[in-house]
Amino acid sequence: MSQYKRVIHWFRRDLRLTDNTSLYNAREQNEEVIPVHILSDWKKTHHWTGAGRQYFLTGCLESLAKNLDSIGGRLIIRSGSAVKELEKLIKETKADAVFLNRDPDPFGIETEKKVKELCRSMGIGYESFKDVVHHEKDEVLTQSASPYRVYTPFSKTWMSLEKKEPLPRISKFPDSEILSDLKSLDLPGVDHWGLDVPDLDLPKAGEKAAQSRLKEALNSSVLTKYKENRNSPALSATSGLGPDLRWGTISPREVFAKSQQLLDSSRSKSERESIFTFQKQLAWREFFMSILGHYPEVLETDFNEKWRGLEWDDPEKDDKLERWQNAETGFPIIDAGMRQLQATGTMHNRVRMIVAMFLTKDLHLHWKHGEAYFMQHLLDGEIANNNGGWQWSAGTGADAAPWFRIQNPWTQTETHDPEGEYIKRWIPELKEVEPKRFCKPPESGDPLVSDYPLPMVNHGEEREETLDRFKRHNSK
Ligand SMILES: Cc1cc2nc3c(=O)[nH]c(=O)nc-3n(C[C@H](O)[C@H](O)[C@H](O)COP(=O)(O)OP(=O)(O)OC[C@H]3O[C@@H](n4cnc5c(N)ncnc54)[C@H](O)[C@@H]3O)c2cc1C
Known part of the structure; x- marks a missing residue:
């Protein structure tokens, strides 16, 4: 028997029809479902997103609308404050309940509280579901029921829990008396937010594209050789599912379940280890979501209280931040990473760590500047993972790289891009340079080629400066 006659499913970061917990329950339990997405109405700039990610979102919405059409549904698009728009839609449709998947970030949670209150005040139902993660923040706790502050024990517990x-x-979408008559905005372009179409080489967006990325990762050697290849930025050796997991064009359950099937069918120990390593990366995602959920102050300050008030340089004082952003540091691995980010809206994980450590430990600029720049450029920009990744690299975060372990961009290049393949792909003006010259500062004092800058700092000296700052702060 149906629970309600008519319910609204509010699509947020779950832009798919497959394994969508709230949508599935809305569809199964009720007579009619009104699917809606509410566009934010900020203009030009937003602290947590940029043109690339918004462009990707428009592609996800186009695909979702097409998929809904093909099964007899219709995506209703509205714009503005989610709470006000839902209120209007509830009145227009006389809906009996709002269904949604819970968002783990503090802004999403705040909105959910308001929607719940709205439903209560209008006397209708409110149903929220776990969907974005396997295990929500209070489901992965220590034996004394407190949140984990360190990744390894978190991941052990996370891996041991049953996965749905x-x-x-x-x-098929249920027939609806009113869906076809409801007012809806057209599918948006990025001009909806006052943005220009970004000049980026972007992956295809939408559920079908996400499924084919997963298939590719399963059928190629991405997962079975993940452990050995994932740190080589020159290879296509990671899944590329970051933006899909961000917008929910694929579910984390599907990614885990399919990787588990591959693991179970694999006869080789090294392949199984590789797939297991991949699954543990999914645990990093939920570790940082749990950290943000339990300690939302990390968006404002250092996770580790000990490092609050550490000395940082003023980015207004000189052009260090600009040179890092513009890929003009004279460190080929850093500049290649920043160019990859600007051209594609992504950056290899290993290189993310190298450029983040460089900004914080070699240029002594606060991780917040890097965090904000990444959010403006990454297609997979995820508040929790980005903050976690930045604080990890800066040495101030949960399970951070210890403050005295400072990666050397030259030796990192030697280890992870020894043939300079990645560097030459993104800095073609260096294509004739011998790769071993990317692994140490130019000895002659001359640039690698005439139009490429000399290294902007001496890594050894800046490393000492960082160690001094941490030591001075520690002794206060
Ligand atoms: C400074 C910095 C900033 C980062 N910012 C983000 C961000 O905004 N959004 C984001 O999703 N990831 C972020 N990461 C983590 C990681 O770099 C990306 O998840 C990964 O590069 C995405 O590529 P992929 O989908 O091919 O990953 P794969 O290697 O195929 O991994 C599969 C999935 O696991 C998750 N994952 C993998 N590694 C990590 C990790 N270290 N931390 C958290 N989740 C992980 C992601 O959801 C990823 O899509 C950041 C890392 C650093 C060091």
């Missing part, structure tokens, strides 16, 4: 199997794809 994905739900089936919705294949």
Whole structure:
């Protein structure tokens, strides 16, 4: 028997029909479902996103709308304050309940509280579901029921918990008396937010594209050789599912379940280890989401209280931040990473760590500047993972790299891009340079080529400066 006659499913960061917990339940339990997405109405700039990610979002919405159409549904698009727009839609449709998947970030949680209150005040139902993660923040706790502050024990507990199997794809939308008559905005372009179409080489967006990325990762050697290849930025050796997991064009359950099937069918120990390593990366995602959930102050300050008030340089004082952003540091691995980011809206994980450590430990600029720049450029920009990654690299975060362990960009290049393949791909003006010259500062004092800058700092000296700052702060 149906629970309600008519419910709204509010699509947020779950832009898919397959294994969508709230949508599935809305569809199964009720007579009619009104699917809606509410666009934010900020203009020009936003602290937590940029043109690339918004462009990717428009592609996800286009695909979602098409998929809904093909099964007899219709995506209603509104714009503005989510709470006000939902209130209007509830009145227009006389809906009996709002269904949604819970968002783990503090802004999403705040909105959910308001929507819940709205539903209560209008006397209708409110149903929220776990969907974005396997295990929500209070489901992975220490034996004394407190949050983990360190990744390894978190990941052990996370891996030991049962993982839900994905739900089936919705294949038919229930008939609705009113869906076709409801007002809806057209599918948005980035001009909706006052942005220009970014000049980026972007991956295809939407559920189908996400499925084919997962298939590719499963059928190629990405997962089975993940452990050995994932740190080589020159290779296509990671899944590329970051933006899909961000916008929910694929569910984390599907990624885990399919990787588990591959693991179970694999006869080789090294392949199984590789797939297991991949699954543990999914645990990093939920570790940082748990950290943000339990300690939302990390968005403002250092996770580790000990390092609050550490000395940082003023970015207004000189052009260090600009040179880092503009890929003009004279460190080929850093500049290649920043160019990859600008051209594609992504950056290899190993290189993210190198450029983040460089900004914080060689240029002594606060991680917040890097965090904000990444959010403006990354397609997979995820508040929790980005903050976690930046604080990890700066040495101030949860399970951070210890403050005295400072990666050397030259030796990192030697280890992870020994043939200079990645560097030459993104800095073609260096294509004739011998790769071993990317692994140490130019000895002659001359630039690698005439139009490429000399290293902007001496890594050894800046490393000492960072160690001094941490030591001075520690002795206060
Ligand atoms: C400074 C810095 C900033 C980062 N910012 C983000 C961000 O905004 N959004 C984001 O999703 N990841 C971020 N990461 C983590 C990581 O770099 C990306 O998740 C990964 O590069 C995405 O590529 P992929 O999908 O091919 O990953 P794969 O290697 O195929 O991994 C599969 C998935 O696991 C998760 N994952 C993998 N590594 C990590 C990690 N270290 N931390 C958290 N989750 C992980 C991601 O959801 C990823 O899509 C950041 C890392 C650093 C060092």
